[in-house]
Amino acid sequence: MQSRKQKISSAKRGEPLELSPEQERLLKEGSYGERKALELLIALGDVYDASKLIPVTSVHISGASYKTIGDPGLRFLSEICEGCRAKVKSTVNPIGMDRERFHEMRVSEEFVVKQKEIIGYYESLGVLDSWTCTPYLIGNRPGLGEHVAWAESSAVIFANSVLGARTNREGGPSALASSITGLTPDYGLHKEENRKADVLFELEFDLEEKEFAPLGSFAGEICGARMPYFKKLSATEDNLKTLSASLASSGSVSMFHIEGLTPEWELGLKEECESVSVDRKDLEEIADSWNTEDDPDLVAFGCPHCSTAELGKLADMLKDGWKGPELWVCTSRAVCENIPETVQLINKHGKLLCDTCVIVSSVEDFSSTIATNSGKASTYLPTLCKQKTMFADAETLVRRFQ
Numbered sequence: 001m002q003s004r005k006q007k008i009s010s011a012k013r014g015e016p017l018e019l020s021p022e023q024e025r026l027l028k029e030g031s032y033g034e035r036k037a038l039e040l041l042i043a044l045g046d047v048y049d050a051s052k053l054i055p056v057t058s059v060h061i062s063g064a065s066y067k068t069i070g071d072p073g074l075r076f077l078s079e080i081c082e083g084c085r086a087k088v089k090s091t092v093n094p095i096g097m098d099r100e101r102f103h104e105m106r107v108s109e110e111f112v113v114k115q116k117e118i119i120g121y122y123e124s125l126g127v128l129d130s131w132t133c134t135p136y137l138i139g140n141r142p143g144l145g146e147h148v149a150w151a152e153s154s155a156v157i158f159a160n161s162v163l164g165a166r167t168n169r170e171g172g173p174s175a176l177a178s179s180i181t182g183l184t185p186d187y188g189l190h191k192e193e194n195r196k197a198d199v200l201f202e203l204e205f206d207l208e209e210k211e212f213a214p215l216g217s218f219a220g221e222i223c224g225a226r227m228p229y230f231k232k233l234s235a236t237e238d239n240l241k242t243l244s245a246s247l248a249s250s251g252s253v254s255m256f257h258i259e260g261l262t263p264e265w266e267l268g269l270k271e272e273c274e275s276v277s278v279d280r281k282d283l284e285e286i287a288d289s290w291n292t293e294d295d296p297d298l299v300a301f302g303c304p305h306c307s308t309a310e311l312g313k314l315a316d317m318l319k320d321g322w323k324g325p326e327l328w329v330c331t332s333r334a335v336c337e338n339i340p341e342t343v344q345l346i347n348k349h350g351k352l353l354c355d356t357c358v359i360v361s362s363v364e365d366f367s368s369t370i371a372t373n374s375g376k377a378s379t380y381l382p383t384l385c386k387q388k389t390m391f392a393d394a395e396t397l398v399r400r401f402q
Helices: 004-008 021-029 032-047 066-080 109-125 153-163 172-181 209-223 237-250 280-289 308-318 340-349 375-384 394-400
Strands: 053-055 058-061 089-092 183-185 197-203 228-231 269-278 298-301 326-331 351-354 369-372 388-391
Touching (some): 021 032, 032 053, 032 066, 032 172, 066 172, 153 237, 209 228, 209 269, 209 280, 209 375, 237 375, 308 326, 308 340, 308 394, 340 351, 369 375, 375 388
Parallel strands (some): 058 089, 298 326, 326 351, 369 388
16 A cells, blocks of 8 residues: 555655654544645645645634535535544634514525535534634734634734734635644645735825725735735724735735734835835725715624624614615624614614624525625625625715715
8 A cells, every 4th residue: 555655756746745653643643624634734834835734723614605615515515524523723704684684684484504514514613603714802812922723814814914824824624624623734824934025015004094904905906815014004903904805805815914903914015025115096996996886775784793892883883873775784604792772772773783794694585785894795695695885984875864
């Protein structure tokens, strides 16, 4: 019988990935799911010339909505999850419906049945029972230098940039494999030498809150898979959440630095880097491109999921009433648990939805135009949900429909 080294030595340029005795044992004696998960990570490591697998302290998994993974994803979960348990703290992305209010979202019965199957497979692993794209708001918040394996591109950027954790931009299957094994290949942003920026962005003005989403889109389009470094930029954590999401949706960015603000900004720039001057007009053009209709069927906030502070601000604004179209506000169930008065006030005027996100819902079944304050949603809604969009900051949208 050939050894793993003999089998793969011709498949890559460098030396094959070496396994520890425990990893070799798991590859031979683990459950079907454990073996398949480890094989997937080995194959990924071979592609990127990783020399070893390293332990991770947490995982965030994408691919939980039936809308996005469909029956093929459901079959994959049924096979790989059988007999497995998560080895480390694991969270999962939003599903396609609120588990308690799916009828109000006008979800079909078939969708509900399939979505519940998906939930069941993830729950069998022992993941945290709160489906969200902002795991760092519900207790999955790694510290500086911790190695993790996160999918969900906006969360990946936040983890690397704002928290200083170390993760590559994982796909749903590889993150799931890391949850099952507690391992990830040691390459890319797990290496400090790869955490220097490529593109310097200098702003000629003080950024307003409403401009973080357009800035992320502008920088993401320029960077592609490169790393931006921002000068003259102050921001709250919610601003950085917004920036991360727009960077991820317009490019393949996995990390950024902000001079004097993010924890690893002193790693600095590579010797050869591009310099870009940002003018306010650049951001206005991005925002204008997101405005393709001004009569929305639905107003949606919470992409990425709203924080406690964002929900509090929204609730305060809604005290003056709401006369607009249907209002969706998305967050995690864990965030809602400690703010009952805020939840009640938002629900008085709209639907505070947990577990889900407008992008991964079946909103196209009843809507053609959505107003949002999210750059990520404005980018994805036209393609994933067949929607026209109206973009503005939260205050502008609320005041318009009061």
